[in-house]
Amino acid sequence: MTKVEAIIRPERFEQVKEALAQAGFAGLNVVSVTGRGVQKGVTYVGRTGERTTVEMLPKVKLELVVRDGDVQKVVDIIVSNSRTGNIGDGKIFLITVADAIRVRTGERGEQAL
Numbered sequence: 001m002t003k004v005e006a007i008i009r010p011e012r013f014e015q016v017k018e019a020l021a022q023a024g025f026a027g028l029n030v031v032s033v034t035g036r037g038v039q040k041g042v043t044y045v046g047r048t049g050e051r052t053t054v055e056m057l058p059k060v061k062l063e064l065v066v067r068d069g070d071v072q073k074v075v076d077i078i079v080s081n082s083r084t085g086n087i088g089d090g091k092i093f094l095i096t097v098a099d100a101i102r103v104r105t106g107e108r109g110e111q112a113l
């Protein structure tokens with residue numbers, strides 16, 4: 001099992017969530033985060049030339065644990081629904097998950113997803 005941790009543009013969250021649900025991936029966590037990437041935020045140049053830097057930008061972090069055989073499908077859905085082609089489109093991390101337990105039944109592993 002793999003935890004797909006995707007940091008995406010907040011305005012793309014609804015679209016990504018719907019596309020994942022359509023493909024059968026219902027269970028997920030969503031966290032509002034602030035973060036930065038290689039550009040270390042964004043600098044705006046105002047009318048009079050003054051510069052304003054926003055270092056930490058609002059993003060949404062999605063987390064979902066899926067079967068290893070579903071990872072590529074999930075990544076493709078997130079990428080195709082998040083990409084604008086501009087800097088700040090986000091990032092996806094894939095993390096190996098040792099086990100999962102459904103609390104209600106005690107089921108383990110993929111049975112618990």
Ligand SMILES: Nc1ncnc2c1ncn2[C@@H]1O[C@H](COP(=O)(O)OP(=O)(O)OP(=O)(O)O)[C@@H](O)[C@H]1O
Pocket residue numbers: 007033034035036037038039057059086087088089090091
């Ligand atoms: N190395 C990292 N570790 C953890 N979180 C990161 C990392 N890089 C980026 N993030 C998170 O992902 C968000 C989006 O990153 P972003 O899309 O700007 O990545 P980037 O590498 O700068 O790519 P791009 O050049 O397309 O902007 C950041 O605001 C931050 O929340």
Ligand SMILES: [Mg+2]
Pocket residue numbers: 036037038039040087088089
């Ligand atoms: Mg960036």
